[in-house]
Every structure is written in C-alpha cells, then in structure tokens.
Amino acid sequence: MISSSQIKIKIEKLAIGGAGIARHDGLVIFVPQAAPEDELLVELTTKKKNFAEARIVEILKPGPARRNPPCRYAHECGGCNWQHLTEEEQRRQKELLVLETIKKFNPNLNFEYLPLQQSPRVLRYRNRIQPKFKDGKFGFFARNSHEIVEIDDCLITEEALTNKFPEVKAWAEAKKSKDLQRLEMYISDTEEVRYGLITDEDDGIGFSQVNRFQNEDLLKTALDWAGEDIYSQVFDLYAGSGNFTFPLAQKYKTASSITAVELNPKLVERGRAQSKDKRLHYFLSDVESYMKRASISKQDLVVLDPPRAGASEYIMRALAASQPKKIIYISCHPVSLARDLKWFFEYAEKMGRKYHLAKVQAFEMFPQTDHVETIAELRVD
Template identity: 30%
Template sequence: MKNMEKIDITGLTHEGAGVGRLQDGLVVFVPGALPGERVKIEVAARKKNYALARLLEIEKASPDRVLPPCPEAYHCGGCHLQHLDYRAQLLWKRRLVVEALQRLGGVRDISVLPVLGMANPWGYRNKVRLHVTGSRLGFYRRGSHEVVPFAHCRLLPAGLQELAREMARLLPGLGPGLRHVTLRQGWATGELLVALEAQGWPAAKELASKLAGRFPELVGVVALPLNNDRGVVRENILYGRDYLEERLGALRFYISATTFFQVNSAQAEVLYNQAAAFAGLRGGEEVLDAYCGSGAIALWLSRQAGRVTGVEVVIGAVHDARRNAALNKITNIRFHAGAAEVLLPRLAREGCRPEVVILDPPRAGCDRRVLAAVAAMKPRRVIYVSCNPATLARDLAYLLEAGFTPGPVQPVDMFPHTHHVECVCCLTMI
C-alpha cells in the first residue's frame, strides 16, 4: 500500500485524535489511536504542516485502550474517546486544560484541580439532534453529511433511545420532507419532547399522533421551520405543549424545544454547585450574569444573593428565563435582552458595581468589550464558566493583566467519551 506507514503515537490533539510523525518528520493526526501505541496507518491527505491518516492496525496497544461498547464508535461523529478508559479520559481532559492555559494564555501560576467525573458515564444526555436523509434517521458519519441509521446510542437514556427507534421505524411510511429531529427528556421527570424541522411536510401531525399513542411520557410535539432564527420563531404545536419540565435541586425549569439547557442534568448540578461555592455569596450581594441564556446559573445563585441581573442576546432565552423565575417564585432577579458587549459597557458607565460577575460565554469566549467592562466594574469575584479551554486561556490572560488574581480552575466532565470539557474558574479583585 503506497501510503502505508508504521508510526508511534506520542499524544492526542484537543479533538482526541492520535498524534505522531511520519518517516519524513511531518506531524500526522490519526483518529482512534492513543498515546504509547505503535500503529499501522494509511496517509489520507498531506497538508503543508501536517497530514491526516486512517488507522489500519494496532501493533502495540495502549494499556488505557478499551473496547468501545458502541459498534459505530469509530464512525459516528458524536463520540471521540469511547476507546479510551474513562479514568484516562479524565486525566487527559485535565492535561488539556493545563496545556491550553500555559501554551495559549501564558497562565502558569494557577491550580487546575482533578476533573469531576461521573460514577456512571453512560446514558447521560437529555437531548439529541438527529438528521434525516430520505427515510433514514440517525447521526452524521464523522466528517460527512452521510446519515448513519439510528440503532442505539450509549450516551442516551433508554427513553430517548426507544423514541428514536420508533421514529426511525415510522419514517419510511410518511413520505419526504423531514430534515432534522430534536428529542429531549427531563432527567428528573422523564417527560419527553419532540421537535421536527421540516419544510412543507404534511405527515407531521400524523407522526405526532402515532408517537403520542405509543409514549405516555410524551408531553409535546412541535414543528420548527428549517433555518429558523431560534431566538425569534416560535414553535407550532402539533401535540400537547411546547415544553417539558425538568428539575435541578429544588428548582423547576420549563424547557422548550429551542431552549439552551445543559445536556447533562446530573453534572449541571455539579457545575452550578461549584460556581456557587466559588462565588461565596452571603445573602446580600449584587450578581451580574452575562451570557445568562435561559437563566439556569442566575436562578441557582439567586437563593444566596441579594439581587441578580442576567444579560442575554437571544430573546427566546430571556422569555424562558423570566418564565422559570416566575415558576420558582424568585423575585430578586431580572433579565435584560441584549448583547453583552453592548449592555455591559453601558452598565459600567452608569455605575453598576456588582460584587460578583458570572461569565458563561459560548465557545468563542468573551468579546473584549465585555472583559473591559468587567475590569471597569471591579467586582470582588469573577466566576468564569467555559466550554472551551482555548478561549478560557485567552480571556483569563486578559483579566489577570487587568488586575485580577486567579483562583483554582475546576474542570467538570459534562460530556464523557467526547473531547469536550467544561471548566469553572474563580478570579478575585483585592
């Protein structure tokens, strides 16, 4: 085989692919390979500074290699690390955070704690988005838009797996038009919610009726237009209601089809408790939550704070946040619709001086205008919740330069068997 080589794997990329070097010294990335392994590969593509390869054979296996329980683990785009022992996954994720802070942010004098993992890292997802091609329902094959027909997924609880299998069975008799499906399940309540993304699909109500007759836990089926702006467009209810109920701790949440909510409810409690511990609230503080989404962290902290203000650009999320505050009879909280990079500088100019600021941005991290506004407010503490170690490193470097002192970083494994890792970090201003 012309492009076949044997190489040693010395590391993992931030996306979980094995890293080695070809005979000519070029760095090569090999999905499915692990550090310490001797593997046979086929080079699939050569770029200027690196190559991509397919794993053909493992001649010497890592002691951390395990047999993935899912037969599609190497093909499906959902998981990246099922072949790596879970304890080793947690060690690798901590190392990923440490290296990002040091290499990308130049942040060295900071403590990164061991990753908080799960006792049972399977069946944890409360939400899944599946795709439809023709009459096939499933996940995209890794690196493509080819649909792998759904059979099972070890990351989903039994209720979502049964619902997905029934939809896959019904679709061939309902005609074309459906493009995507989002399934949600309340971890504490067991309630099921289905969202159908379609364009002119007359069979939508028929499918909703059949699912309702099969699943007593199903509380709603809604239709969404394709390519919709999820902050504005409301769902068309085909059956039941447009939300399910979830509970975290003592709080209740109404979650609609388009609401952002952590996909791992069990670890969400771990994450929010850690944020609360770092915030150190005593009951009278003013808290500002930027990028507050549907208000989960703001509501979680409101019970220990004097007043909480949430800022969120997605109007639908603000609606959900206000609804959940009313549901829980929480009155010391208010939510503002608008971009954090616009509202926070204005609040800083108007003299807003919260004792605690929560930053929970998307993967792109915080806009510089947000970080500058936070520095101007001089809060006693900043609690940064991040889903991307690279942008966390960049933003922490800015805040440290602005005069904040770093506390510990606590990684939380919200997404076992994937390369994703969530972090909570505390910074103080003395």
C-alpha cells in the same frame, strides 16, 4: 504491504479536538481515533507546511488505554470520538489538556488546579439529542459525512429518549419528505419526552445542559466558589434559561439585583416566565452590547458561561475595567477559556488591577467525547 504514502508512527498524546498526535520527520501528525501510545500504520490525508492529518490503516500495537468501544456504532457514528479510550484515560487526557492549554496561553499564571470532577454517569447521561432522518434511515451523521448511520440505540443517551426512537422514526417517516429531517428530542423540566423538527425558522429549544447529573455538581461548585452573600449585584452573562441565575438569586439574598443576559429569545422567555424575584432582570441582549451599558461595580459578582467560541476581547477588557470582586467563568472549550483569561489578565495588569486566578477545575460533562467543561474563579487579590 506498506505503500509509499503509509508510515509507521507512535501516538504521544491527544490533542484538543480529540485526535492523537505523533511526530514524524519534523512533522506533527494528527490522527483521529488514536489512543496514547498506539503504534499505528497511517496514511496521510492532508499535508500542510507544519502538520499533517492521517487516518489509521492498521493498529500495529494498541496503547494501554485502548479498548473496544461500548457502543456498536462507535466506529462509524460521528457522535462520540473517544469511545475507544477507557474512562480513566479520557479523564486523564481532559485534565492534561485543560491545564496545558491554560498554561500555553498564560505561562505566568499560577493557580490551584483541582482534580477533574467525574460525571456520575459515563453512559446514558444525555437528555437532549439531535438525530437525523432521510430515506427511511434514522440515526446520526457518520464521521465527517452527511451519510446517516442507522441506529436503534445510543448508549450516551438517557433511555427515556432512546425508548422513543421507533416512535420518532415513524413520525418522521409519516412526513413522506425526501429532504433531510433534522430532529430534536429532549426530556423536559416536567420529565416528558418531547420531539420535533429543527428548521431554518425554528432552531429547537435552544441551549440546555445535556448532562443533568453532572450539571448538579457544576452548579454546586459555581455557588461554592462564588462564596458568601456579600455582593451588591450579581450578573449572569450568557444565562440561557437561568440554570445559574435562579440558584444565584436564591443564594445571594442581600444583593440588590440579579441580572441575566441572554441572546436567544426563547430562553429569555422561559427564564422570565420562571422569575418571581423582583430583583431579577432578564435582558434579551448580546453580551457585548450589554457590556457597553452595564454598571458592574467593585462589590459585584459576575458569572459567565459563554458558548464554545468564548467571550471576546472587548468583553474581557470591559470586565477587567469594571473590577468586579469575583468572576466565575464556566467554559465548554479550553482554548477560548485560555485566550479569554489571557485578554483579561493582560488588560487588568495594564490597568494596575490585581486579579488572581484562584482555582480551576475540569468537569467531565460529556463522557465518550473529547469535549470538556471547565470552571475558573478569578478574584481581586
């Protein structure tokens, strides 16, 4: 029986954040766990002036791309939100979302949009995870909840890590703590499995690319697009422990300096420990503060790979003002990328600087989730 708060809808497409979108009586409705063309009976969970959120009560007719998730925990685990979509559809949606988002913020920008680069692995690709432990339960938080879904495998995680689940669970159990334990497990550079606790004082190993198989393609593309060895200086902003810095230093042999800027002291320490090239300078700094004293010139290359929040208006303006020859922007959130591009091009135009968004490509870095990586090349015309 249909209750008064339940409505029938058909999903048009998917949105940033991963939910399906439908329209009903002038209201845009976001439905988590929906698939394109699903016909659904839903119940509104939130209603605002222009939009609502709803949960699926019943799938009346599944869309053509809906499938049974490969992971048996997918219905409750908060880790993956697109397991119910075929990989082809996940890729199609990501390609569309990146393009639509850039166009929405920058309707007048023309650029070459390359087909999404597929991940070599769609399962067993993660080399760093943060499981939880409490009251004898080892697993991940359930969707929108702090309840732990107990698991004994995670299909998107490399087996070297999942094989250690019993050991890590026993390790956490032995602490005999009543509190929630936030754990971190990862495969080190030397292929060892490491694990430990994340606490208020210690936030773990810090950032690392979680899909090393696809990271290789991303690196190759970034270096390809950066082009020939013609730059005076090379800057790697938001450098982490040097994922891009070291390959850049290797490729750009005639550049007088390679500068990495990173806020996390642990990552800077790891980067500095690896750096033998005298041209390499690793700065422990917030990028915005760094830009206030940076001396980027017209002959330089800038690579930036900010976190999900993106860079800032200040940083994008400072970049446009310093006019590097080329900018390679690597992004893990299409909205912040699109917004940063808008700031950059608006300011560049105001200053009479001719930049061109040459190429954009989406990268399948996080299969089974709505997250997508994007790379963009900006260059002087």
